[in-house]
Amino acid sequence: MFAVGDVLVSDDLVDAPFSCNLAACRGGCCVEGDAGAPLEEEECGWLEDILPDVLPLLPAEARRVIDEEGPWERTRDGGYVTTCLGKAECVFVVFESGIAKCGIQKAYFEGRVDRPKPVSCHLFPIRVARSGETDMLNYEKIDICQPGRSCGRRNDVDVVRFLRDPLVRKYGEAWYDELCRAVDERGRSRIAAPKR
Numbered sequence: 438m439f440a441v442g443d444v445l446v447s448d449d450l451v452d453a454p455f456s457c458n459l460a461a462c463r464g465g466c467c468v469e470g471d472a473g474a475p476l477e478e479e480e481c482g483w484l485e486d487i488l489p490d491v492l493p494l495l496p497a498e499a500r501r502v503i504d505e506e507g508p509w510e511r512t513r514d515g516g517y518v519t520t521c522l523g524k525a526e527c528v529f530v531v532f533e534s535g536i537a538k539c540g541i542q543k544a545y546f547e548g549r550v551d552r553p554k555p556v557s558c559h560l561f562p563i564r565v566a567r568s569g570e571t572d573m574l575n576y577e578k579i580d581i582c583q584p585g586r587s588c589g590r591r592n593d594v595d596v597v598r599f600l601r602d603p604l605v606r607k608y609g610e611a612w613y614d615e616l617c618r619a620v621d622e623r624g625r626s627r628i629a630a631p632k633r
Contacts, residue, residue: 438573439619439623441612441615441616441619442608442612442615443570443571443572444571444572444573444574444608444612445568445571445572445573445574446573446574446616446619446620447573447574447575447576448623449575449576449578450563450574450576450596450597450620451620451623451624452595452620452624453576453586453589453595453596453597454586454587454589454590454593454594454595454596455562455582455585455586455588455589455594455595455596455599455600456585456588456589456592456594456599457585457588457599458584458585458587458588459536459538460536461584461585461588462581462582462584462585463535463536463537464530464536464537464538465537465581466558466561466562466579466581466582467526467527467529467530467537467538467539467558468525468526468527468530468537469525469581470525471524471525472512472518472521473509473510473518473519473520473521473527473528474518474519474527474555474557474558475516475517475518475555475557475564475565476509476516476517476518476519476555476557477517477555477556477557478517480509480517480555480556481508481509481517483552484508484509484519484555485507485508487541487544487549487550488503488508490544490549490550491529491540491541491544491549491550494531494540494543494544495528495529495531495540496531496532498522499522499528499529499530499540502520502522502528503520503528506520507520508520508528508529519555527539529541529554531543539553539554539558541553541554541555542554556603556606556607559600559602559603559606560600560603560604560607561577562576562577562578562579562582562585562596563575563576563577563596563600563603563604564576564577565607576596595620597616597617597620598617601613604616
């Protein structure tokens with residue numbers, strides 16, 4: 438880990454190739470897992486506020502679950518996540534040509550809501566963990582994202598550059614510029630280090 442401002446960043450983010458390949462992964466990150474998308478506390482109220490603009494875009498079953506359970510739930514450790522259909526599929530998923538996409542993002546692109554999705558979804562596959570008041574950024578290397586890693590390698594795009602917009606959204610432009618400098622410097626020092 439290395440520090441960028443008051444945020445700790447995993448060394449895994451240095452030179453990590455990534456560029457989403459929805460045609461290959463089919464939006465698996467929205468439908469696989471053991472809970473909904475992590476939410477910041479203020480995002481719970483935001484989800485409730487945007488429901489009138491998002492609900493019409495969602496399938497009937499998702500609307501029923503949101504009506505009965507709400508758009509978010511509390512976790513055992515006191516955090517918050519989006520509600521799921523069953524155990525994995527986020528209630529905000531819409532399918533287009535067999536690909537899972539975000540109904541909130543669809544509403545955003547249509548000018549209905551002010552943010553593209555919860556910040557944890559926007560940042561994925563970077564995950565934010567908290568230790569006291571410190572954010573720690575980790576690169577979650579899961580199997581469904583293998584096509585994204587291959588696409589990043591093929592197109593010479595790393596995860597930090599691919600996720601510029603959500604990183605700026607979360608931490609600001611100046612912080613992001615500092616992150617890029619730190620990542621580039623660490624990458625150069627890896628190349629310069631003698632092989633043993």
